[in-house]
Amino acid sequence: MKFSAIDIGTNAARLLVGEVVKESNKSFVKKISYTRIPLRLGDDAFSLGRIDVKKKSNLINTIKAFQIISDIFEVNKMRAVATSAMRNAENGSQIVQDIRQGFGIDLEIISGEEEANLILGTFMLLDIAKGQPFVVIDVGGGSTEINIYRGNQKIASQSFKIGTIRMLKGKVKKGIWVELNSWISNFINTSESFMIFGTGGNINKTHKLLGVKSENPIPIQEMTALKEKLKALTLEERMKRYQIRPDRADVIVPALEIYTRILSNFKSSNIFVPKIGLSDGMIYQMYLEENKI
Template identity: 40%
Template structure:
């Protein structure tokens, strides 16, 4: 059996996804075998100091070495490792890439925002879209938000903005970036009717599970706003105990909610679909497209 692996080095967490690849009548598909998530919070260093600290570099290298060992044990045939916003911003990013190659023997690519959006496209969300609707695809990470507009199942515009959950928590988001995002999204969606949202990222996945909505059904704006108000009325400690949230999820879920709600308000979106995929899934799909599809 073919096994592919995706490594996603984000601003909040680092993930390894190992997937089993099989051929079906519909083409090649994958099934998640193993998912490991380590909350390293590289963004705290990158957005405040513009460099990753020695302690976090050490933790990252240890994590990459562990991921390499896991990939070897699982007999992974192909992998792709990508780093996003925090490593893009860190002045010592390329130096860290070289250390990871030397010590953990992993080839790591620091990807630009557009490449990040393109990898998320590889999830082929458009195949499940209703052709009668237009969609704003919102992927919220720790350091950036990737936006794409789909019309007639085709992406017509995409853009990456330096607005993310860790950046907001560290007060490193800028008013002019928010305004730039507002103007862009208004311009791209002003002529579109029946506009719905698609949300990806760990926070919206968690919010969807908490909402109790059935899989495949959208999360209404009013329900998301109500959940945000409820979460925001509790302290960080209370969010961990009352809502059973992990500590590294309990803080970022608030700014994530703010980003989704703000974009939905600006565009008049009343509901958002949550397909439970992210960058790691996109990497697996990209590997399938590049290595297996005719």
Template identity: 40%
Template sequence: MNIEKLAGIDIGSNAIRLLVCNVITDKKGKNPSFKKSALVRVPIRLGADSFIKGKISEENKERMLKAMEAFKLLMEVHGVKKYYACATSAMREASNGQEVAEEILEKTSIKINIIDGKKEAAIIFSTDISDIIEKDKSYLYVDVGGGSTEFTVFSEGKIINSKSFKLGTVRLLNYNKKEAKVIWNDIESWVKENTANLKRLSLIGSGGNINKIYKLSGKPIGKPLSLIYMKAHYQFLKQMTYEERISELSLNPDRADVIVPATSIYLNAMKWSGGKKIFVPKIGLADGIVKSLYNNKI
């Protein structure tokens, strides 16, 4: 038996995550198993800087530096052999994103790779999403982040089309209604056009918010959420105050505000595609990083 320690760092618009995994292989030729050893989430909302001010603030840069120093020490303690760090839309769109990445590299030796939406989707697809997809069915994969949402259409086991839109949870909190309406209209047109002729379509949702929604539902692992449930849950969340979502649902403060716009994205995707259920396999960028590292794809 061989045990390899790998780590993925996901620098998103709403939070930064470090995932440490034990990758276990044996001599019998079985598929490797990926066991989470540690998951650390730090709520540094870079999107609030990038999408409003156009650059990462000095305060958040310092917080990032401290987080990366901590992640480096944690990886050393865990005996991590390989890691890969990805930054998505907030760092990508910040005028000083590359400059911040270079300073972090100089001070912590952590190299941050600023990636585009297509690479982000490709990394996530390296997870066990194939275990969910049935060859004779169609799916709309929706990955909601803080700064952008990735949509991918699968049919008969193949990718039909994929597109990233600048509509994420942190952005929606800060967009004015006119800006938001333009992008909502673009997404509606794209989803309807790319799913129009697909029958028996279901959705696959990824992102921290849909994972939390799924946990709150109490559904057994593997069972999808229905359109009816998502509609009811959206109204339930909207009627609660920010404080009530924290106290009554035990949501973290940085989750309690973004979970409402996130639910609206998943719900609209279901309506526009005609999908009546959404599967939630609890996959994310950090999981994809670890699996891509193991398979030497990054």
């Protein structure tokens, strides 16, 4: 059974067409087609508090294109969600209504908590040592979700209004880092060792730039060094030297800043990058619902 997951994020819109397959008694989301459009809704949402006419038109055309692609692949079920930028936009609900009336697609504006839960759904498919405490950090354009697990049970989950576009726009509120660090300290023991997982396009790109093998984690020391190298370059130099797209070149530095600041709270020298995200979680959730699991 094929599923289509549309993720309207702060920095980009993504379409994942996929299916859940089983091999050697293990399930995973097999990607059939992946499309990414750099809409940058956060540019408007965090500066104007709304999505302007041009960005709205681009969003609607993107939804239309995603619907056509889904039809070509003859998907059995589709789900579309929007995250931080649309949560922040005062006209978000009206845009949702226009999309529903125009295409019959129910675009859901989901909370940070639901966003985190969908991402975490696919983590249950990974080979994480039983009982091993672990943390999942998802850095997006408008928000960062942190989930802490111990004994395969989620003990804490929180969404913070810290994201790459927010940082670029100077829209991160004073005191939020103190709030984040305090929140983490309430749930961890500083002597405890956690496995750290990072999700999102920027950490995936960092993994690739550092030439780390797919199954290996990124040494935090190397990630910090890369952040400083990128920070010293202009956008044009980043794009030329590291072959980074324009819409990635500006957000990767604030993303790495967020990761490194959060990681300073944990006793860990590595961060694992499973390269799964919200759209994978959506497909897995649809699979569970269809199979009544």
